[in-house]
Amino acid sequence: MTxxxxxxxxxxxxxxxxxxxxxxxxxxLQVESFESADTFLQRKLPDAPSCLVLDVRLHGLSxxxxxxxxxxxxxxxxxxxxxxxxxxxxxxxxxxAGAVEFLTKPFRDQDLLDAVRIALERDHARxxxxxxxxxxxQRFNSLTPREQEVISxxxxxxxxxxxADQLGTAENTVKVHRSRAMEKMHAxxxxxxxxxxxxxxxxxxxxx
Amino acid sequence: xxxxxxxxxxxxAGNLTDRGANLNGKVVCPPPLFANGLxxxxxxxxMTSETHGAKRSSEPLDLQALIETIPALVVCVLADGSAExxxxxxxxxxxxxxxxxxxxxxxxxxxxxxxxxxxLHDSTVGLMPGKSVDTEARLRRADGxxxxxxxRKTLAVSRTQGREPSLRTLIxxxxxxxxxxxxxxxxxSEKQYRLVVETASDAVISVNDSSTILFANSATMRVFGxxxxxxxxxxxxxxxxxxxxxxxxxxxxxxxxxGRRHINWQGTELTGLHKDGQEFxxxxxxxxxxxxxxQIFTGFIRxxxxxxxxxxxxxxxxxAIQTAQAELARVSRLTTMxxxxxxxxxxxxxxxxxxxxxxxxxxxxxxxxxxQPDVLRQALEEIVADGTxxxxxxxxIRAFIKKAPVEKNSLDVNEVIGEVLAMAGHGFEExxxxxxxxxxxxxxxxxxxRVQLQQVLLNLIMNGIxxxxxxxxxPRLLWVQSRIDESGDVLIExxxxxxxxxxxxxxVFTPFFTTKANGMGMGLSIxxxxxxxxxxxxxxxxxxxxxxxxxxxxxxxxGRPS
Numbered sequence: 001m002t003x004x005x006x007x008x009x010x011x012x013x014x015x016x017x018x019x020x021x022x023x024x025x026x027x028x029l030q031v032e033s034f035e036s037a038d039t040f041l042q043r044k045l046p047d048a049p050s051c052l053v054l055d056v057r058l059h060g061l062s063x064x065x066x067x068x069x070x071x072x073x074x075x076x077x078x079x080x081x082x083x084x085x086x087x088x089x090x091x092x093x094x095x096x097a098g099a100v101e102f103l104t105k106p107f108r109d110q111d112l113l114d115a116v117r118i119a120l121e122r123d124h125a126r127x128x129x130x131x132x133x134x135x136x137x138q139r140f141n142s143l144t145p146r147e148q149e150v151i152s153x154x155x156x157x158x159x160x161x162x163x164a165d166q167l168g169t170a171e172n173t174v175k176v177h178r179s180r181a182m183e184k185m186h187a188x189x190x191x192x193x194x195x196x197x198x199x200x201x202x203x204x205x206x207x208x
Numbered sequence: 209x210x211x212x213x214x215x216x217x218x219x220x221a222g223n224l225t226d227r228g229a230n231l232n233g234k235v236v237c238p239p240p241l242f243a244n245g246l247x248x249x250x251x252x253x254x255m256t257s258e259t260h261g262a263k264r265s266s267e268p269l270d271l272q273a274l275i276e277t278i279p280a281l282v283v284c285v286l287a288d289g290s291a292e293x294x295x296x297x298x299x300x301x302x303x304x305x306x307x308x309x310x311x312x313x314x315x316x317x318x319x320x321x322x323x324x325x326x327x328l329h330d331s332t333v334g335l336m337p338g339k340s341v342d343t344e345a346r347l348r349r350a351d352g353x354x355x356x357x358x359x360r361k362t363l364a365v366s367r368t369q370g371r372e373p374s375l376r377t378l379i380x381x382x383x384x385x386x387x388x389x390x391x392x393x394x395x396x397s398e399k400q401y402r403l404v405v406e407t408a409s410d411a412v413i414s415v416n417d418s419s420t421i422l423f424a425n426s427a428t429m430r431v432f433g434x435x436x437x438x439x440x441x442x443x444x445x446x447x448x449x450x451x452x453x454x455x456x457x458x459x460x461x462x463x464x465x466x467g468r469r470h471i472n473w474q475g476t477e478l479t480g481l482h483k484d485g486q487e488f489x490x491x492x493x494x495x496x497x498x499x500x501x502x503q504i505f506t507g508f509i510r511x512x513x514x515x516x517x518x519x520x521x522x523x524x525x526x527x528a529i530q531t532a533q534a535e536l537a538r539v540s541r542l543t544t545m546x547x548x549x550x551x552x553x554x555x556x557x558x559x560x561x562x563x564x565x566x567x568x569x570x571x572x573x574x575x576x577x578x579x580q581p582d583v584l585r586q587a588l589e590e591i592v593a594d595g596t597x598x599x600x601x602x603x604x605i606r607a608f609i610k611k612a613p614v615e616k617n618s619l620d621v622n623e624v625i626g627e628v629l630a631m632a633g634h635g636f637e638e639x640x641x642x643x644x645x646x647x648x649x650x651x652x653x654x655x656x657x658r659v660q661l662q663q664v665l666l667n668l669i670m671n672g673i674x675x676x677x678x679x680x681x682x683p684r685l686l687w688v689q690s691r692i693d694e695s696g697d698v699l700i701e702x703x704x705x706x707x708x709x710x711x712x713x714x715x716v717f718t719p720f721f722t723t724k725a726n727g728m729g730m731g732l733s734i735x736x737x738x739x740x741x742x743x744x745x746x747x748x749x750x751x752x753x754x755x756x757x758x759x760x761x762x763x764x765x766x767g768r769p770s
Contacts (some may be wrong), residue, residue, distance in 0.1 A: 013558045015594050019565030022587055026572035038638055061638055084557045105561040109568035 003048030005120045010040050010066075011032040011055040011082070016105075020053060020112075027113055029120075033035035037066040049127055051100070051119030053112070056083035056090065064090070067097050076126065082107065136141065136196050139185045147184070150177040154190075155197045281347070281381040283356070287374065289313040297562045298381075303350025315379075320346035320354050331361040337375065339363060347381060355385040412510040417502055419444045419460050431490075431511050433483030447509075449481045464503070480509065488513050559594035566591045614657040616742075621690055621698055621762065622647045624658060628665040629688065635673050641684045648691040651698055652764045656742050661762075664735040664746070668702040668758045671731065675706025675756065682754060697744070697761040704755040710747060716748055732758075 007024050012035050021031045034040040037058060056063035067079055069208045081094050091102045100122065101115035140148065143189045146167075153163045160178070164171040187193035272293075275282055281298040285291050289312030299305055302318050309315045313658060319327050323345035330343035340362040346354035362378040405412045410432040414423040421444055424436040432447055439446070445453040459470055473494055480490040494507035566587045625647060636643050669686065676684040687703040709716060717736045732748075739746040739760045746760040 013562070015562035015590065015597070016558055016565070017595075018590060019562040019569070019587075022567040022583075022590075023569040023572075026576070026578070036638070072527045082561075085238045106564040107561070109572075111567065 002045050004030055005049040005051075005124070006046055007031045007051055007053060007116055008040060008043075008077075009049075009053045009054075010035075010037055010058065010063075012036060012058050013055070016055070019172070023109055024053070024113070024116060029116070037061045037069070041069075041073075044054045045077065049120045049124040051078045051080060051116060052124055053080045053082060053116065056081055056094070064093060064097075067094065071097065078122045080112070080115045080119055082112070094177070133199060136185075136200055140196075140200055142184055143181050144177075147177045147181040150174055151193065151197065153187075154178060155194050243249060254326070279383075281379075283309070283315055283379040283381075284514075285313075285315065285377040285379065287376070291315050292376065297486040301349055302347070318347050320348065322346075327359070331359070335363050337363050337365045344384070350357050355383055356388045359382040359386045387552065408508070412506065413439070413444070413447075413509065414504055414506040415444045416504055418465055419457070421446075422504065423506075431509060432480065447481055448477050449487045452479060477512070480511070489516050559598040559601070562589050563598070566594070596738045616656050617658065618653045619656055619658050619661075620653055620708070621651055621661075621700060624661050625665060625688060625690060625700065626658075628662050628669060631662075631666060632669045632673070635670065639673050639677055639684065641673055641676060641686050643686050645688040646691075647689070651690060651692065654698060654762050654764065656762060657738075660741070664738050664760065665700070665702070667731045667735050671758070672702055672704035672756075675704050675708070677706075679754075680708055692764075693761060695761075695765050699759060699761050701757060701759040703751050703757045705751065706755045708750055708754060709756045717746070 005091065007029050008186055009017055009024070009031060011033070012018065014035070017033045017035065021033045024031045029188055030192045032043070033041070037054075038061070040052075054063045054066065058066065061069065063081060063083070070079075078100045079094075079098070080100050081091075082105055082177045083090070083102070084105050094102050100119040101111075103115065143151070149167070150163055153166070154160075158166075160171050160174045167174070182190070184198055185193055187196060242563050243466055276296045278295070279297055280295075281301050282293075282295040283291050284293040284299055291306060291309035291314070294306045294309060294315075304318070316324060327343055327345045331341050333341070335341050336373075342358065342360050344356060344358055348354055359379060359381045362380075364371050364376045364378055367374060378581050405425045406427075408425060408427055409430070411428040412423075412425040413421060413428060415421050421439045421442050424439045426436060428439065434447075445456055448456055448635070463469065476492050477543075478490055478492050479487050481487055489512050491510045491512045492507055494505055495505065497504045508607045570584055570587050570591075573579065573587075625645070629643065629645065635641070669688070672686050676686070682705055685703075685705045687701065689699075689701040689703070691699055691701075693699040716732050736746045739762070742762055744760050744762040746758065749757045749759070751757045
């Protein structure tokens with residue numbers, strides 16, 4: 001996570017687009033605006049926290065359709081919806097699909113800026129998580145196959161002796177593999193190592 | 209010579225017919241030769257009177273010559289069955305000269321084989337000297353055709369002086385073929401009438417001039433509950449409720465006395481009384497016939513309970529429709545204002561949002577001491593532009609409400625279409641829509657409000673795009689066409705291959721009617737008003753095989769500056 005946060009504005013009304021860009025710019029955020037969902041999709045997302053301020057009523061692909069499209073493409077960018085006249089079913093649909101906020105035009109500037117801030121924080125947190133996971137994965141990948149094998153068994157609760165028996169090696173050798181793996185994974189304690197491995201396994205495996 | 213003797217013989221046969229008491233040789237009036245008595249009877253009367261005359265004038269009468277002149281076929285048969293005489297009519301008709309009738313009863317071969325037995329039976333039973341019997345049989349004509357004849361057979365005893373009394377059979381045949389045909393036609397027509405009356409679903413009742421029922425058909429049972437036999441001889445008033453009886457009697461009497469009709473004889477609605485005491489509405493039509501100086505009235509009486517009920521239901525339904533329409537009109541008047549307000553809010557929201565955002569941005573920049581003149585100026589300029597835009601929208605909506613004249617300039621329709629297609633461009637790409645535009649060259653310039661026409665066209669095109677967004681099984685085609693129509697107006701057509709209008713048709717122009725999930729139902733309603741404001745017409749028709757066609761006309765002449 002290196003770059004400064006970016007706010008993307010997608011609205012087909014040039015006046016609204018321009019004014020949003022200016023308003024969000026006053027709090028020091030970088031803003032990029034697009035007239036359609038399509039033009040936005042052509043832009044590669046930055047390695048920085050970002051969020052989307054999206055008009056529900058876009059010509060062509062509607063805001064809600066666009067939200068689905070992003071989900072289908074696994075682009076997990078937080079969305080702040082703005083609309084000329086939102087109704088409750090539309091709002092519920094958007095929020096259920098993970099929208100951060102649903103604002104009706106004309107909205108209070110502070111409401112929009114708060115929503116943008118929350119969206120960026122959420123995206124930042126997500127980025128941090130993803131980054132941590134990437135780091136962990138990289139560290140785990142740096143272990144030798146035998147080290148990976150040993151700590152996987154250790155994390156599942158087996159004693160060094162049992163591991164040695166199973167692998168047909170000496171208990172001391174197992175101890176050496178374990179301490180090297182701890183070192184490479186930057187784990188201060190065995191408990192931390194367990195948490196790291198759990199994270200790597202991902203939510204689905206943890207649940208089972 | 210031969211002829212003469214026959215004639216005298218025949219005269220004897222004619223004159224000496226036995227009449228019981230007058231057997232003393234006196235000439236008596238014989239029974240008529242023919243059943244109908246006409247020709248033959250008159251003929252014999254003549255013969256008789258002439259015979260008397262002849263006696264007076266002592267000039268012999270040539271009876272045979274007379275018989276030869278009558279059109280009837282006459283044969284005289286002797287006791288042995290051989291024909292003694294056959295007149296010319298007979299010989300010409302049968303094509304057999306007398307010489308061929310010599311054998312016993314050989315003349316019988318003239319009778320149709322199927323009629324012979326009946327003839328023999330009829331003509332022998334009850335035949336006594338001096339008596340006649342009548343029967344009918346078909347006789348064979350020379351060409352083999354058979355025709356019906358009425359045949360009178362008379363047994364005559366001749367008592368010529370100085371001779372033994374002898375028996376002769378006189379056969380006189382009159383052609384009744386045509387009468388038979390007429391009779392059969394009449395019988396058929398009578399049958400037909402009876403069939404009509406009996407199978408009619410209406411009751412058919414005849415009464416005499418004292419209003420007594422003479423006839424009732426079988427439908428009377430269904431209509432009034434009475435079997436026809438129960439009604440014969442009863443007064444017609446039995447079929448009327450109490451309150452109508454006096455009226456009927458008085459009216460009937462008055463009519464018989466004056467001949468003036470006081471009610472309509474064709475389709476008068478009255479009240480009938482069923483046998484079970486129920487009153488029910490009937491429609492009565494009747495006519496009058498005179499028979500032997502007496503008037504007979506025949507009426508057709510139809511039970512119209514069901515029709516009355518249907519009429520009543522229809523009346524109620526009509527009333528309900530009227531009520532619903534009034535309610536709808538009231539509701540739509542109420543909601544028009546509300547929806548119009550929503551429409552205004554939507555249109556004005558965009559510039560208002562921009563103004564809000566820019567103003568807030570300026571305030572924040574000022575609060576942060578971030579005073580870059582360029583940034584502030586640009587924001588303020590946009591605020592002014594959006595303010596102007598918002599008021600222009602409001603002015604247009606106000607103009608729309610007031611139906612005030614629009615701001616018209618000379619414009620090229622194709623140019624307007626081009627601008628709108630450019631605006632909608634990304635909509636086509638995004639939705640994978642194939643655009644086909646066919647714009648007629650050299651269209652006359654029109655007077656119109658460019659922005660309004662753009663709005664209408666954009667609205668129609670966007671509707672078309674939306675209508676095709678769910679179409680996957682066929683190409684998504686949007687045609688935009690301009691041309692001069694038959695009446696010389698400019699016609700612009702937007703045609704799509706989308707889901708179509710279904711049964712909605714013209715309803716799409718009704719305010720607040722929408723087929724879209726998120727539609728306001730205002731677009732087409734406003735579009736139509738805008739086009740009508742230009743003196744044109746906006747129409748929706750189904751496209752074949754899929755989709756819809758929205759077309760509008762703009763008059764060329766009407767909008768031209770004078």
